[in-house]
Amino acid sequence: MAADARALDVIAPENLSPVAGAQLRQRMAAFLALLRDNGFLVGLEEAQDCLRFAAAADLGRPASLRAGLRSVCCTCRADWQRFDELFDAYWLERGMKGMVKVSGTPPKGRGARRLSEAGAPRGSLGAPDQVSREGAEAGGNPADRQGRREGASSAECLAEADFRHLVTAEELQRVHELADRLARRMRHRLSRRERQRRKGRRLDLRRTIHRSIGRGGLPIDLAWRKRRERPLRLVVVLDASGSMSQYSTFFLRFIHGVLDRFREAEAFVFHTRLIHVSPALKERDAAKAVERLSLIAQGWAGGTKIGESLAAFNRHHAARVVHGRSVVMIVSDGFDTGAPELLAREMAALRRRTKRIVWLNPMIGWQDYEPTAGGMSAALPYIDLFAPAHNLKSLEALAPYLEQT
């Protein structure tokens, strides 16, 4: 093996004719940059490997260059399927749609279009900036859009921007990416916590024997390991009614990311009735999962019936999905067209079953908001955490609360 590595060095680009080597390096670097712009995880190490490979392989045939770079640069199935297209476009100069050419430009094409359709609904309740939204949606001024975009600090700005105020497809796309990343970060924090508390009630033989040496091998001082605590179960109940429609896609996206971390998780969407959507969230591809969920949530008319939906939840699902280690997270603005008494009764019933109820309400983030909507005030006494959820920052603030077991 070591001999092989040395053999590679001998024919490494720097030992070839310097001009050809430099050219290859440049071409390769540009290709890797293209991959990076298209979301591939390609770093320095991969770049070196690509060059080592290029030096060792017979590059006369594009097929072997393709196969080799594909093995090195792909890290998941999506990359795997996308690779050929990008390879052709760059090395064989075949044009393609949807390729990202410039660093930092959000991908256009399918993804972005879908978002602008699904994520920017019309005719929603309680949206003071309705007019400007529709203006921009109707086409807007390309130069203006250009001006809005990016810069190093834009990620932070977007994190604090109310989801309602996001207008362009690019912004939506970026926020969705941020939500994904946030979900992943939270997932990691949560799992670290779990690791630290993983002590248990199992005999730790290694330490026991250490301690028994001084006692002639008699294990008198026993060392214990605690049994691993089982993780929290997260049950999400999301309001997908018209008044929430500006927010629901973000939550779906975010929930999809976080659920992946909770080994035990269930999700429900309600509007006028309740639907169990966990299977749809099993879809690995976030955009696809959200699309499927949006399809499920579409096409219901009439007001929001939180009380009735919760009643359905308590009757049909709660026994199965809610237990002592569950956190029930309700995401809703609390505009209930049903009777507040029913909601209060069902909240009380739910309260008896579970340890914690979190109610996320995007409207808390609005200025001068008071939870006076009939439903909301009826539900308040049964809630452990009543938190805003109108932007990414507020979602991030939830992490510490979810960490407590």
Added chain:
Amino acid sequence: MDRKEISEQLTKVGYVTDSQLTMALWLMERLERPLLLEGAAGVGKTEVAKALAEVHDTRLIRLQCYEGLDANAAIYEWNYQRQLLAIKAREGRGETAEEVEKHIFSEEFLLERPLLAAIREDKPAVLLIDEIDRADEEFEAFLLEVLSDYQISIPELGTVYATSIPLVVLTSNGTRELSDALRRRCLYHYVDYPSEDKEARILTTRLPRIDATLARQIAGFVAAVRKEDLRKVPGVAESLDWAAALVGLEVRDLRAEPEAVQDTLLCLLKTQEDRLALAPEVTQRLLGKVA
């Protein structure tokens, strides 16, 4: 070994490969990187490692992952029973505790587990880490450490350096998202269900007694079955079983013996629902599609 040789050798040991996979296998040796194989259950991911071990004529060391797999089970463990006995046996000799400790935490009492075993082989072994997605994220971090340095530190004994760098094959069914760090450490290959043509070749390679026409028919039929809405899509192992059953029943033409087909479907379909879904009419329709 160059790529052509790898490909020939693989065929010789009964594994039908393609140029992309051959390239990946060649690269993992060249770049000393693990290979991550992803794909649905039953597409022959584990077989790749087995074939690779055969090609290199080396030991295959397998680590089957499961939820709760920890370092003790994957790297090394002390032989506690023997340690206790040794302490007892040395009791009367008047040795100090340090001496006893030094003795019982020595090589002699160390139990190798797959990861340690793999880096202590004289000849580079093939290390198969099967279904890594079933292990916890914590274990993934452990593994990453071992795979990047090829050394293992044992607190009581010191650091064990690799005598040879194993060829590492990881497989994943995608039940959990693996960390980016691990993915980046590995070469990547996505294993799909084989094309009809490839599957027919697999059948003829593995079952020398099978008739070429029948192999093609079986491959065609299985491909059609995979397009049906099933709970468990039959993998390559299933189609091999089924083909063996049909050969055993001396079936020559699937269309001529629909009853034999229906009766042997249990080799392909492993749940009651799927059996019900493939009623005789459905089987007939699928058989009609088979050329």
